[in-house]
Amino acid sequence: MLKNIQEWILLLAIFGLTAYLGNWIGYGMLSVDGLLGIFVLILISLAGLILQKLIPVNIPSVGYIGILGILVSTPWFPGSEYVVEWTSNIQLLALATPILAYAGISIGRNWADFVQLGWRSFVVAACVFLGTFIGSALIAEIILRMQGII
Amino acid sequence: MELVKDWRLHALVLLIVLLTEWVGTYEIGVGPGVILFLPMFYAIIIGLILYFTPLVKKASAKNAEPFIVLGVTLLIAKIGVIIGPDIGTIIEAGPALVLQELGNLATVFIALPVAVLLGFKRESIGMTHSIAREPNVGLIIDKYSFNSPEGRGVMAIYIFGTVFGAVFFGLLSGLLATITPLNVLSFAMASGVGSGSMMTAASGSLIAAFPDLENQIAAYAGASNLLSLSTGMYLSIFVGLPLTEKLYRLMQRRRGDDAAQTKGE
Numbered sequence: 001m002l003k004n005i006q007e008w009i010l011l012l013a014i015f016g017l018t019a020y021l022g023n024w025i026g027y028g029m030l031s032v033d034g035l036l037g038i039f040v041l042i043l044i045s046l047a048g049l050i051l052q053k054l055i056p057v058n059i060p061s062v063g064y065i066g067i068l069g070i071l072v073s074t075p076w077f078p079g080s081e082y083v084v085e086w087t088s089n090i091q092l093l094a095l096a097t098p099i100l101a102y103a104g105i106s107i108g109r110n111w112a113d114f115v116q117l118g119w120r121s122f123v124v125a126a127c128v129f130l131g132t133f134i135g136s137a138l139i140a141e142i143i144l145r146m147q148g149i150i
Numbered sequence: 151m152e153l154v155k156d157w158r159l160h161a162l163v164l165l166i167v168l169l170t171e172w173v174g175t176y177e178i179g180v181g182p183g184v185i186l187f188l189p190m191f192y193a194i195i196i197g198l199i200l201y202f203t204p205l206v207k208k209a210s211a212k213n214a215e216p217f218i219v220l221g222v223t224l225l226i227a228k229i230g231v232i233i234g235p236d237i238g239t240i241i242e243a244g245p246a247l248v249l250q251e252l253g254n255l256a257t258v259f260i261a262l263p264v265a266v267l268l269g270f271k272r273e274s275i276g277m278t279h280s281i282a283r284e285p286n287v288g289l290i291i292d293k294y295s296f297n298s299p300e301g302r303g304v305m306a307i308y309i310f311g312t313v314f315g316a317v318f319f320g321l322l323s324g325l326l327a328t329i330t331p332l333n334v335l336s337f338a339m340a341s342g343v344g345s346g347s348m349m350t351a352a353s354g355s356l357i358a359a360f361p362d363l364e365n366q367i368a369a370y371a372g373a374s375n376l377l378s379l380s381t382g383m384y385l386s387i388f389v390g391l392p393l394t395e396k397l398y399r400l401m402q403r404r405r406g407d408d409a410a411q412t413k414g415e
Contacts, residue, residue: 010154011220018164019224026171026189044227045220059380062226062346066376069230074237087231092357092368093188094171095228096350099221100190100316101166103347104197105159105206106214107313111198114313117306120268124277125310127261129318129344132281133352134326135256136374137340141332143246150333 001053008049012042015098023094034089041087044068152213159210163217166196175358183329185321186355194316222346229372232365239366240373243339247373250339251381254280258394265303266401276303279394281344282311285383289391315344320351324359334360338367342374349375 016038024030048065055064073083117125144150170189177184200206233240240247258278265274276299280286287308294300319341327337334356341352353371357364 007154008220011216012224014154014160015217015221015224018160018167021164022167022171025168026174041224041227044230045223048223062223063376063380065223065226066230066372069227070234070237073231073234075235080234083231084235087228090228092225092228093190093354095221095225096354097170097190097193098163098167099218099225099347099350101163101193101197102214102217102221103316104194105201106211106218108198108201108206109211110309110313113309117310120270121306121310123268124261124265124270125307127264128257128278128281128307129311129315131257131260132254132343133319133322133340136250136253136343137332137336139253140246140250140339141336143249144243144333144336147245149243150335
């Protein structure tokens with residue numbers, strides 16, 4: 001467990017630094033607040049990863065992390081204004097770019113399987129993704145309209 | 151600790167990130183809509199190309215995987231702190247968030263007939279019962295085994311999604327949100343249907359197209375993704391898969407009748 005935590009901290013720090021530098025180049029945001037923002041996000045992720053190991057229920061760690069993130073930034077949590085202020089210096093898209101850079105390198109391993117699928121599979125896959133996406137959007141649209149949110 | 155020491159991998163990713171962020175976002179008008187090209191799309195493509203160069207060792211490609219997982223945890227943490235201050239808006243949108251999960255079932259009605267028409271047999275059940283992320287793959291393999299037609303089917307969609315899903319959703323979401331009459335917030339919820347990187351790409355495009363709504367888009371997409379992760383498999387077990395099986399048998403019977411009739415004539 002301790003070894004796990006040590007490794008998580010190092011990996012999250014490497015990822016966080018890359019995202020922080022991307023945040024600077026892409027969005028011109030270079031500040032101590034931004035560094036603190038990354039630090040807070042790493043702490044939240046770490047806490048969620050640890051909780052997932054400690055609690056013997058089959059919930060993915062992102063479940064805990066999402067809830068922790070919400071909790072520490074709600075107005076009634078002490079110090080939440082700092083959490084919100086610091087993390088607002090890190091753009092969501094700046095976190096996304098390194099994820100997909102690592103993903104690009106890693107999906108190379110699936111490439112041989114991918115090209116073997118053939119065009120018929122591609123057509124079905126496109127229908128699956130499009131169907132789910134539009135199906136969800138349609139239902140959301142109907143309910144949001146009924147509620148008068150949009 | 152091997153992961154940490156793979157400095158070449160991290161240096162490459164850093165270079166990709168700096169380069170792509172420096173290039174920035176471009177948009178192409180398509181009639182009334184736009185297709186957005188975001189740094190993250192260049193990043194996934196450059197990463198894929200680099201895999202085939204000597205710069206990336208095969209071990210590095212494997213080492214990259216835990217970083218995707220950890221990167222997504224940071225992204226979810228960020229979405230959490232976006233939601234927190236406006237937790238009220240998410241609670242208010244709760245009914246829509248929960249019910250849009252059923253949209254996953256729409257794929258059965260759209261994709262299954264296409265798969266059957268294209269000549270897939272029982273593969274089509276694995277292919278179209280869900281969006282084929284890890285929990286669904288697990289379910290199919292558990293129920294039919296890895297080497298069954300259903301197993302091959304779900305793996306085909308899984309591989310397609312892994313390789314192409316983020317780019318597919320990213321390019322499509324911005325375009326659909328700008329050309330269809332549906333509200334961008336509805337598409338924000340729909341962005342959560344798949345994996346973390348699909349959600350990232352789809353909602354990223356929406357944010358780039360509607361920057362004023364950034365917080366609400368991120369909140370809806372993130373909440374929807376968390377919900378899909380936690381409920382997706384159960385929806386598959388209790389509704390998606392039985393429905394697909396039933397519809398498949400119905401279509402087979404119909405085709406069987408057709409075939410018999412043709413023979414009789």
